[in-house]
Amino acid sequence: MPDPESMQEGVRTPGTRKIVHVDMDAFYASVEQRDDPTLRGRPVVVAWKGLRSVVCAASYEARRFGIRSAMPAVRAERLCPGAVFLPPDFSRYKAVSQAVRAIFERHTDAIEPLSLDEAYLDVTTNKTALPTATLVAKTIRQQIREELHLTASAGIAPNKFLAKIASDWRKPNGQFVIQPHEVQNFLQALPVGRIPGVGKVTEARMAQAGIKTVGDIYAMSLPTLQEHFGSYSVRLYELARGIDHNPVVSNRVRKQVSAEDTFAEDLPLNALVGHVRRLAEKVWKASNSNARRAKTIVLKLKTREFTSLTRSLTPRTAIATCEDLTAIALRLLDRVDLPADQLYRLVGVGLSNFEAKDDIAQDSSLAEAEASEFLLQPPA
Structure with a gap:
């Protein structure tokens, strides 16, 4: 069983990593709006039309109507009859993603893509000798905006778990920093649904156990968590303390x-x-x-x-x-x-x-x- 006291030091030890999570804003839809000026400011939904189709991406204008990725396309049409529906062009999106990757590579070789529109970067040291991870993220976002005419959001934190959460905090076209000494205060009120691996079923089980926030998990002992969540309890115990030792893995093998x-x-x-x-x-x-x-x-x-x-x-x-x-x-x-x-x-x-x-x-x-x-x- 992990030692709770040593685990609590996981985000405060010397030599803390500097991780940036970059997430392109409404990527597929933004590429379509960039390439066709008549679409700018309009609700754009990237999806094939049809009873069985689902939404691949929605512009922020479309999201105001409640349209979200993975939603059935027919429902999206009902929510916003005036939306512009476009079939996805993955070869074009992949080309843009490669251009974004080229910008990342100016700053670090430690890049772990998660999809065409997001990636982790380890900038504990960086190629351009920028003094802070915050400045690295800001520079990357500026280069994406100036060279590709797209926007990206970024999260900066001591580990991947926190960086991914942080990248959502100032969307779109923003960035958010979680400093090592701020981790516990940041996590206390965070809904448990923001924890990776906590889906609707697990979230419902947690609610039955009186767990609604990450702070509620933090207040529970590891043995108590194990009674409720078995082998997943150790991961929950660590994440509630902001601990994530998973490194940025470059060239991840496709499974x-x-x-x-x-x-x-x-x-x-x-x-x-x-x-x-x-x-x-x-x-x-x-x-x-x-x-x-x-x-x-x-x-x-x-x-x-x-x-x-x-x-x-x-x-x-x-x-x-x-x-x-x-x-x-x-x-x-x-x-x-x-x-x-x-x-x-x-x-x-x-x-x-x-x-x-x-x-x-x-x-x-x-x-x-x-x-x-x-x-x-x-x-x-």
């Missing part, structure tokens, strides 16, 4: 490559073969953009009733060809044991459990493959 289709109309299982073939080809092309192969193939389904179902198989050797991937994905369809009249709204194919090509055995036989299967229940 999974996947693609999925959501159908305009629900389909029976036997109608999914063509979709699975096409998705397998798409995933294979994406996975071969690096020097690794995957050992596990995953088939994902979502039923008409929103139950998520997965089937996975890990052959003895890594997948060597697109034909192997397709064959296994189709074989996994046969392992779905729901009634024949069951309808599905989504199918996905994925590769995971990657290894380096140098470590791959030459024998690609699938004869002795072993499968692992599990059924995920619908969310509570």
